[in-house]
Amino acid sequence: MKYKENTITIGDFKRKFDFNIRKVVETRGYFVILLSIPFDNNSIDNIYGINESSLKLWRVERNNEWSGLPYENMNITTDGNIFATDFYGRGVLIDSENGRILDRKITK
Numbered sequence: 001m002k003y004k005e006n007t008i009t010i011g012d013f014k015r016k017f018d019f020n021i022r023k024v025v026e027t028r029g030y031f032v033i034l035l036s037i038p039f040d041n042n043s044i045d046n047i048y049g050i051n052e053s054s055l056k057l058w059r060v061e062r063n064n065e066w067s068g069l070p071y072e073n074m075n076i077t078t079d080g081n082i083f084a085t086d087f088y089g090r091g092v093l094i095d096s097e098n099g100r101i102l103d104r105k106i107t108k
Contacts, residue, residue, distance in 0.1 A: 001031055001052070008033060013055050019043070023073075027096045028080040029053065037070035044068040047084055049099055058099040065104060066090050 001010050003021045008014070010031065022036035035046040047060040060071075066086075074084040074094075082094040085107055093103040 027076045046070045060099045061101045
């Protein structure tokens with residue numbers, strides 16, 4: 001796997017996104033991708049996952065409990081899920097196999 005700007009390459013497979021890739025982590029057979037959203041754009045839900053064997057793509061579930069800011073950072077948890085935060089320190093636990101939000105909390 002490699003990525004440059006807005007494109008990730010997995011073997012012969014290439015996927016272009018609308019925005020540059022900020023970070024990619026690998027967990028539980030998935031590459032989880034955090035996109036870098038420009039300040040002048042109101043896009044949210046900027047985390048995607050691609051299964052490394054079937055190349056199935058998911059997008060993080062919409063977080064309807066907090067108004068829309070893109071995610072700024074993400075890390076792998078000890079159980080292989082993803083913990084992502086926005087600019088205000090609001091965090092979500094994301095299932096790394098399907099993008100569903102499992103839990104929410106304030107981190108600041």
